[in-house]
Amino acid sequence: MSEYALEIRQLEVRYGPVRAVRGVDLTVAPGSVTALLGANGAGKTTTVMAVSGSRRIAAGSVSIFGKDMTGATADAIVRAGVAISPEGRRIFGSLTVEENLVVAGSVVPDHKVAVERKAAMMERFPILAERRRQLAGLLSGGEQQMLAVARALMSGPRLLLLDEPSLGLAPQMVDTIFAIIEEVRGEGISVLLVEQNATLALDVADHAVVLANGEVAASGDPAQIANDAVLREAYLAA
Amino acid sequence: MELILQQAINAISLGGVYAMLALGLAIVFSIVRLINFAHGEIMTFGGYGIFLSLLFGMPPAAALLIGVGAAVVMALAMERLAFRAMRGADVVSLLITSFAVSEILKVLFQNGISARPVPISLPASWSGTYQIGGATIGVLPTVSIIVALVALLGLTLFLKRTEIGIAMRAAAEDLEMLLLLGVRANRVVAVAFAISGLLAGIAAVIWTAQRGSVDPMMGFFPVLKAFIATVLGGLGSLGGAVLGGFAIGILEVLAQAFLPEAFAPYRDAIVLATVIAALLVRPDGLLPAANADRS
Ligand SMILES: Nc1ncnc2c1ncn2[C@@H]1O[C@H](COP(=O)(O)OP(=O)(O)O)[C@@H](O)[C@H]1O
Ligand SMILES: [Mg+2]
Numbered sequence: 001m002s003e004y005a006l007e008i009r010q011l012e013v014r015y016g017p018v019r020a021v022r023g024v025d026l027t028v029a030p031g032s033v034t035a036l037l038g039a040n041g042a043g044k045t046t047t048v049m050a051v052s053g054s055r056r057i058a059a060g061s062v063s064i065f066g067k068d069m070t071g072a073t074a075d076a077i078v079r080a081g082v083a084i085s086p087e088g089r090r091i092f093g094s095l096t097v098e099e100n101l102v103v104a105g106s107v108v109p110d111h112k113v114a115v116e117r118k119a120a121m122m123e124r125f126p127i128l129a130e131r132r133r134q135l136a137g138l139l140s141g142g143e144q145q146m147l148a149v150a151r152a153l154m155s156g157p158r159l160l161l162l163d164e165p166s167l168g169l170a171p172q173m174v175d176t177i178f179a180i181i182e183e184v185r186g187e188g189i190s191v192l193l194v195e196q197n198a199t200l201a202l203d204v205a206d207h208a209v210v211l212a213n214g215e216v217a218a219s220g221d222p223a224q225i226a227n228d229a230v231l232r233e234a235y236l237a238a
Numbered sequence: 239m240e241l242i243l244q245q246a247i248n249a250i251s252l253g254g255v256y257a258m259l260a261l262g263l264a265i266v267f268s269i270v271r272l273i274n275f276a277h278g279e280i281m282t283f284g285g286y287g288i289f290l291s292l293l294f295g296m297p298p299a300a301a302l303l304i305g306v307g308a309a310v311v312m313a314l315a316m317e318r319l320a321f322r323a324m325r326g327a328d329v330v331s332l333l334i335t336s337f338a339v340s341e342i343l344k345v346l347f348q349n350g351i352s353a354r355p356v357p358i359s360l361p362a363s364w365s366g367t368y369q370i371g372g373a374t375i376g377v378l379p380t381v382s383i384i385v386a387l388v389a390l391l392g393l394t395l396f397l398k399r400t401e402i403g404i405a406m407r408a409a410a411e412d413l414e415m416l417l418l419l420g421v422r423a424n425r426v427v428a429v430a431f432a433i434s435g436l437l438a439g440i441a442a443v444i445w446t447a448q449r450g451s452v453d454p455m456m457g458f459f460p461v462l463k464a465f466i467a468t469v470l471g472g473l474g475s476l477g478g479a480v481l482g483g484f485a486i487g488i489l490e491v492l493a494q495a496f497l498p499e500a501f502a503p504y505r506d507a508i509v510l511a512t513v514i515a516a517l518l519v520r521p522d523g524l525l526p527a528a529n530a531d532r533s
Contacts, residue, residue: 052418078420090415092408094528103408106401107420137528155420 003066005030005159005190006051006082010060013043013050020046022214023060026192027207028159030065033181033191035201035222038211038235044194045087047211048161051192052084053077064159078107083157085148087164087194093137097128100136100147104154114154121150142173149180160184163194178204202226210235240373245495251379251444253487254386257480258441259464260471261393262434264479267468268410268527269430272321272332276340277464278457280316280435282347284309284442285452289356298360305446306439313435317428325427347454355451364447382444389440390480393433397476402429410474411528463490470513472523481524486513 006028013021021043028034036044049055051062053074061070064080072080092100101121105114122129125146131139136147145165152160162181166174178200185191195201202208202222209219212235218225225231259277266274287308291301320339324332366377397403402425409416409426417423438457445460446452464479467486471478489512493505501508516524 054414054418074417075420075422078418084418086415086418090412092411092415094411095404095408099404099408102401103405103416103421104419106405151419 003030004028004063005032005065006034006192007063008047008051008060009063011047011050011057011062012059013046013055014058015046019058020214021050024209024211024214024216026209026216026219028190028192029207030190031185031188032206033185033193033204035198035205035208036192036194036211037196037198037201037208037225038217040196042211042235043214044211045163046214048084048163048192048194049086051077051161052082052086075107078155078157081156081158082161083152083155083159084161085145085152085163085165086161087167089141089144089148091136091139091144091147091151093135095136096133097136097139097147098132100151101128101154104151107155113156117154117156121153125150142169142176145169145173145177146180149177149184153184157189159190159192161192161194164196165193166195166197166200174200198232199226240371241495243370243373244375245491247375247379247383249488249491250484251382251386251487252491253484254383254390255441255444255460255483256464256467256487257483258386258389258437259461260467260479260483261390261476262437263461263464264468264471264474264476265406265410265430266434268474268476269406269413270321270325270332270427271329272324272336273329273465274316274321274434275333275336276316276320276343277434277438278459278461279340279343279347280309280312281438281442281445281457281461282452282454283312283343284439285358285446285456286347286351286356287439288443288446289351289358289452292358298364302443302447305443306436309439309442310432310435313431313438314428317431321431322424322427325423344454351454353454355453357451358446359450360447378448382448385440385444389437393437396433402426406430410476466510466513470516470523472526474527475523475525478523478525478527485524489513 004027008024008026011021011024012019024047038044046055050057053072057071061068063069064082067080069077069080101118105118108114127143128147128150139147165177181191181193181204193201193205202225205222208222208225210217210225217235218231263274263277266272284305288301288305291304316339320335324335364378367374368377397407405416405421405426406429463486464483467482468479470485471482489509493508497505
């Protein structure tokens with residue numbers, strides 16, 4: 001396989017003098033889930049935001065489906081097929097549930113397609129249909145996460161970036177979110193999944209990368225990483 | 239009774255101008271965190287647009303439309319030439335940039351047109367009056383109220399019903415997230431400036447029609463009041479800006495109508511003291527913005 005959905009090479013991102021991400025290599029194979037793990041502050045969010053075009057890339061490269069997108073603007077990256085459910089979900093709380101989807105659909109070139117997709121999201125997430133006219137800020141954490149995923153899917157992505165989708169959710173809701181991740185992969189969408197819940201993430205993932213202090217501490221087969229006691233002790237809080 | 243009705247019309251008409259100016263400031267601030275000190279010069283430019291159109295023999299109605307258009311063009315030009323390069327800079331740098339733009343424009347108005355007021359003469363019939371229950375009401379203040387209300391209503395519909403309007407509300411809440419969804423920032427920001435210019439242009443029409451002249455400082459004082467209105471309403475809150483604008487207009491007219499003559503020099507001070515008192519009770523303003531805690 002020569003073409004990855006996402007291929008990050010020697011990525012470096014800085015905040016002032018702080019090198020938050022240092023020489024990170026990471027790939028997501030088409031139609032698969034790559035888990036990106038590591039303790040708080042390891043550089044996971046920075047990596048994901050750099051892929052999205054929201055952090056300046058100091059060195060290294062980002063390719064999306066074989067196309068070099070290093071330093072591209074966020075809207076070009078969306079057009080290349082990438083969508084994100086960011087850390088903290090960041091749904092628009094003062095907009096209604098439906099308006100959140102409408103905004104995301106406004107980047108779809110064909111308006112009819114956007115309308116159809118919105119209807120499909122409402123069907124897929126009945127709770128969103130039920131609350132379509134409510135302010136999104138009034139949804140529960142789990143509902144907000146579903147809205148964040150639905151909003152990301154509005155652009156019809158081929159690569160989905162999920163930054164801690166299960167954080168702060170009740171166990172049952174966590175299961176629902178992971179079921180959605182498997183469903184999305186089943187549709188052929190590639191996923192980069194950032195998680196603190198290493199056990200669940202390694203369970204669903206096809207490939208895993210562990211970050212520590214902005215560098216790759218380990219990468220490879222999720223089952224192997226899950227069984228590596230030293231690794232778990234050192235970098236994964238599970 | 240008649241006096242009350244007349245004063246009410248004056249208060250709402252003045253409040254409508256402040257509300258439109260405050261709303262223009264708030265729309266831009268809510269999205270790019272820019273407190274646009276040069277907003278007054280957008281309004282002044284609209285006034286000169288009317289003056290020059292009349293000078294070149296345009297019919298009055300066309301001149302007023304050109305004035306509004308001039309304000310929109312000025313707002314878009316400011317964004318493109320001065321503020322776009324500063325996108326994402328801190329609030330203070332942006333504020334200082336807008337001070338500079340404001341000063342440059344004032345000097346251009348003074349040297350390019352005139353430091354003194356130039357007349358705007360509209361048809362005499364426009365400054366007529368009519369009677370309601372014994373009260374004599376000006377046509378112009380009445381039309382001003384209608385124009386302001388139509389503008390505010392139109393903008394509300396725009397923000398609620400259109401895709402770009404919804405995107406602007408989203409941008410006010412979390413611009414980075416909107417960009418992550420692939421929405422182009424330049425478009426949203428340009429529309430915000432265009433709307434602020436449109437509202438300032440309409441304010442310029444109402445203002446010049448009522449005063450009959452334009453000078454380089456024309457926009458300065460009403461926009462100063464509009465700043466206070468945005469703070470009173472809650473910085474970055476659109477509803478708050480409108481509410482604050484009407485509140486200040488009403489306070490001003492009340493102060494003028496009912497305070498004894500001896501207090502006349504202190505009118506502005508009394509209005510401001512009332513605003514400060516309101517802010518002591520509600521520090522985030524009357525209607526705080528959704529993201530007030532992040533700003
Ligand atoms: N906006 C920022 N400004 C400055 N430093 C930041 C910023 N965001 C993250 N950092 C720093 O970069 C490092 C990596 O953070 P982050 O990417 O958020 O890690 P993770 O998502 O793995 O918890 C941390 O040391 C964090 O303090
Ligand atoms: Mg993070």
